[in-house]
Amino acid sequence: MVKAVKKTSLSEILRFRQLFLHEANMQFVFNKCHDYGWADEYACWLGKTIIGYGAVWGQDRREDRDAIFEFYLINTYRELAPLYFPLFIRATAATHIEWQTNDPLLHPLAINYVPDAVTEAILFEDHRSTDLPDTGLTCNRLPQEAGDRSDEWKFELLHEGLIVATGGVLFNYNFPYGDLYMEVPEAHRRKGYGSYLIQEIKRQVYLHGRVPAARCNPDNTASRKTLEKAGFRTCGERKKGLLTISGKAENVS
Template sequence: MEFDIVKVQGVDIESHRRLFLAETKFQFIYNKCHDAGWVDVYLFKFNEISIGYGSVWGKDKRENRDTICEFFLDQPFRKYARYIFDQFIKISCAGFVECQTNDTLLASMALESAKNINAEAILFETAFETAFTIPGAQFIKSLSSEDWNAYSIQKDGEIVARGGFIWNYNFPYIDIYYEVKENFRNMGYGTLFMQELKREAYRLNRIPAARCNVKNQASKALLLKAGMRICGYIIIGELI
């Protein structure tokens, strides 16, 4: 079978991206790259009919286009995934593949095609509610709409942790970030803060998600304690 792979504009792959995101039941971190202009996109065609798409971005520098980060095919053509993926590598001249392991189609292509695969980050989804309290600790929302760190935990009038949300992922998911002052770490404030940010996300009609570096054992332990669970990894590999 003969397939065509052509570099196109973002609007040309929108129908396939909508289908991909409809199938996706997790936060897809590369979704933000399209609005930001950080990817080149390619349309996959068979007999002039579009059957899927792929995206390429820069692994280390955003202006580079050396890493496949999206790969989607309509269901009837997924049996040809490896062949089309190999052609995509050649057309895009990509030297790397980066993906979430819960994106099963691209993850399977990465595991089949790449070498020197490494996990860069751990992905978390919400699992259960918690009920932690610290006497005197308050969860505070900033009154300034321009405050990047829009939320804080305060104890006796002192800010001990700051954080908030990153909104530019696929709806309804929202990314949580936080930082606890060094002299207040390992005292339960981070877990309390994560718990309250999760609750705030639901009040905003969003589903909370988070991630951390695979080497960050403290963050991993905090997220698990705060009712999150591991749902995947971000992996990077060299294309053979």
């Protein structure tokens, strides 16, 4: 049967996206690209049947579509991935791939096409509960104000009435994940404030029926240690690189 990769709509491949997210079982940092209209979707056809999909977005500009970030074939046809992926590359004319190393299908494909990938972020998953002492600390969730994002919670950490750390969580990724972040001013670092704040935000995220996740810059050793102290562990990396081959913007069969 004829194999083809053709541009399609999100609604046409949404059922396969749900399978992808279920199978991957991870926070997918590119998920919002579909929701915000930043991506183009492509269907993988085998004869007259769609067996999977891929997606591209703009690595630097929202209006571009030069970077592959998602690729999935249903399990029944998974062995055809090495055949469909080059077709997908040529159909999209993509020049780069951005991916997570904990993506079970795209990662092994990407490393064959991007020999000089760079790590843009370290990805973390929650691993254990912690019971760090408060030592006189108070963690407050800030009330929503006019102009605030509806998918974000903000927190502050106080010590003797002074703000010693701030942070929050974003719920704009795939359910059930929440993406945690924090910031500790230089004068208050190396005192355990960041880890305690992350611990308390984690607690609130779970009470909300969500699962905490996090990221940090690969060179930010302090943030990495802070997240690990609060119970997170490394689960992957976000990588990016130039494709060794590129194709024409056309449907390929």
